[in-house]
Amino acid sequence: MTQLSRIKAQLESLSELDELVGALRSMAAWRAREAQDAFPGTRAYCRIIERAIAEISPLVKAPEPPAQSNGSLLVVSSENGFVGGFNNRLVEKALDIREAREKLIIVGRRGLAAAKEKGVEPDLFLPMTSHVAGITPLARRITARFDTVVSARIVFARYMQGASYNTEAKRVLPLDTSLRAKDVPGIPPLHHLPPEDLLRELANQYLFAEIAHALMESLASENGARLRTMEYASQNIGDKIDDMKKEERIVRQEVTTSDMLDVITGAEAVSQES
Template identity: 40%
Template sequence: MTRLSEIQNHIASMDELLEIVGAMRSLAGIRVQEAQHALPGIRSYADSMAAGIGSALLLMPQPVPETHQELSRRALILCAAEHGFVGGFNERMLETAEAILEPADLLFVLGSRGAALAFERGRKVAWTRPMATRPSGAPDAVNHLTSEIYGRIARGEIVRVDVMFGRYRQGAASTIERRLLLPLDTATLVAKPARQVPLHNLPPRPLLEKLMAEYVFALLTEAAVESIASENAARFAAMESAHDNVSKKLAGLQENARQARQTEITSELLDLITGAEAMHVDSRRVIRSSKAP
């Protein structure tokens, strides 16, 4: 195989790679937009549940007492990436989590890649589950998570729950945020100014518990969807960089192909000229031989 043929085969491979990278970049961009479109509705639902809690607190004969227990038995929920090609996204998330984790804390990880990285670093993971890849899958992942959390709370294994996630910022780097989920700070949720006691069909305490559960569910769903947006923003940036690198290499290969093609053309011309001169010399010899006595 000639050098030109080898270069052309390499160019064909790079063209395919460029298409794959471009498709992954486009898909990541679509996922970011999906998450951004879903977040306002999720936040609106969380606000509605917060307002409902504030109203339900008016039904209680006295303020719900806040639980002040040791903070060592804490669960930290880490929202990490489910798939690869996200640069240092998982590393940054895990490093930030490790900076605040105490020896007795439990680490819960949403995201297979984040859990795998934690295991590689020797960090014990109490519970893990794949992160949703689209906003529509976030509620299912959160349902499994809350079932595990509430079960451990009922068994007295944890008394505090925090969630850590990446928040996407358009035109800027994603930030890492930590939010206290449980126990709820009911003081900030009390209706201000105090409104009329609402009408209700459930007893006050079960009603309040259901509203709190829905509020926590909404906050966790928001964190998961924010993480989906951040993960795909990181993937988009990685694919953008890869696309630029592949494009540069492809341009270099195309230039090499032009040079190789020119070299082959030059070589063929030289062969033609050399052959023509040889034929001219042979013809002169034949003429001289025919004229000889």
């Protein structure tokens, strides 16, 4: 293969790669926006459960402090790649704050790989969903695994404007005293279950709501990170295409110059013979 043919083949390959990166960038942008659009709904559900907890709490005796041996730490990472240091940051945050005898639960295959690279094997692994429609069923599956847990924390990526994110940790259980101390009407709410049982069910729903919102935040953050990665990749590909095109022009000029010299040399030889 001549040098010019090699350059043409590389340019064609780079153009195809640029199209693929563009498609991934568009998909990441759409999924990030879809997850952001769902934030008001997940937040509103959390607020409703918080309000119900505040209203029923005065009827229930304050619970005893939870046993340390019954705690779990949930890490929400990504299922797919092209997200830069997203998963490493989440796993590092979790391992840094993990308490003694606290069970580690990882959501997302990439987070699992990051943990194993650090020599850590989680107590439980669940795959992360890649679309908004999968958030609710996944949150229910995770909540079911916390059935007997009285202490629960979540490490997740909170979405920030500009396709950025912050790595955060939030304690969900036991219920924060601030939830129980919120201002509520003085009239006790009507209820059919014993207040203790009702509060227990509300705590479970609060855990579900917070897990669902953390999953949604991380899904938006993951795709924001992927969007930025694809933008950098597209820029690098564009720079390489420009360099290859410059090289192509130089090679073409060299070939043209060489051909002209051959023609001139041949013409001179014929002229001398005649």
